[in-house]
Amino acid sequence: EAGVVQSPRYKIIEKKQPVAFWCNPISGHNTLYWYLQNLGQGPELLIRYENEEAVDDSQLPKDRFSAERLKGVDSTLKIQPAELGDSAVYLCASSLVRGGNEQFFGPGTRLTVL
Amino acid sequence: GNSVTQMEGPVTLSEEAFLTINCTYTATGYPSLFWYVQYPGEGLQLLLKATKADDKGSNKGFEATYRKETTSFHLEKGSVQVSDSAVYFCALQTGANNLFFGTGTRLTVIP
Numbered sequence: 070e071a072g073v074v075q076s077p078r079y080k081i082i083e084k085k086q087p088v089a090f091w092c093n094p095i096s097g098h099n100t101l102y103w104y105l106q107n108l109g110q111g112p113e114l115l116i117r118y119e120n121e122e123a124v125d126d127s128q129l130p131k132d133r134f135s136a137e138r139l140k141g142v143d144s145t146l147k148i149q150p151a152e153l154g155d156s157a158v159y160l161c162a163s164s165l166v167r168g169g170n171e172q173f174f175g176p177g178t179r180l181t182v183l
Numbered sequence: 184g185n186s187v188t189q190m191e192g193p194v195t196l197s198e199e200a201f202l203t204i205n206c207t208y209t210a211t212g213y214p215s216l217f218w219y220v221q222y223p224g225e226g227l228q229l230l231l232k233a234t235k236a237d238d239k240g241s242n243k244g245f246e247a248t249y250r251k252e253t254t255s256f257h258l259e260k261g262s263v264q265v266s267d268s269a270v271y272f273c274a275l276q277t278g279a280n281n282l283f284f285g286t287g288t289r290l291t292v293i294p
Contacts, residue, residue, distance in 0.1 A: 073226070111272050111284025112227070125281065160227070172282060174227040
């Protein structure tokens with residue numbers, strides 16, 4: 070069974086440029102998560118989807134970040150415009166059902182903003 | 184609120200040494216507790232979990248016991264190997280399914 074797929078694995082951009090990250094969850098997983106992992110820190114939740122609905126986006130900086138999950142499968146996280154402080158690893162995870170089931174993580178996208 | 188406090192690293196051990204990584208938590212309600220591991224260049228993987236007080240999670244020689252009285256979930260392994268070198272994250276999960284992670288502890292095992 071394929072795991073959570075993320076692309077790109079690495080991205081280098083200049084500040085004020087837009088950037089997008091893509092995630093394909095494990096087949097059949099209806100819950101999808103985006104996490105932000107700063108260097109030397111643990112992941113922090115940005116947004117959680119159940120199917121196509123964003124059920125928790127309280128930690129998403131909505132002035133520059135946006136996300137979508139069309140058709141309840143793949144998801145895209147966008148930053149526009151990027152700032153130096155956005156340099157981090159962006160992790161996607163998925164789980165089978167809400168409440169207590171294991172979250173499976175992708176390898177992450179490492180973003181560097183110059 | 185929910186938070187996890189982990190032993191700061193890095194930790195360097197010789198092969199076959201005993202490992203303990205401390206983890207304490209603060210949570211509303213009755214969380215589930217997890218240890219995740221991140222090997223170099225790979226994504227986070229679930230190592231073990233415990234869903235209620237006094238449960239012991241175990242996997243690959245690692246163990247952790249959910250201690251409600253001390254709000255702790257310390258990770259232990261009796262004899263570490265070079266292949267155990269990784270970053271270890273303690274985490275808790277509330278009923279809303281959101282995970283709250285500690286800052287991670289980097290373990291390096293030398294031959």
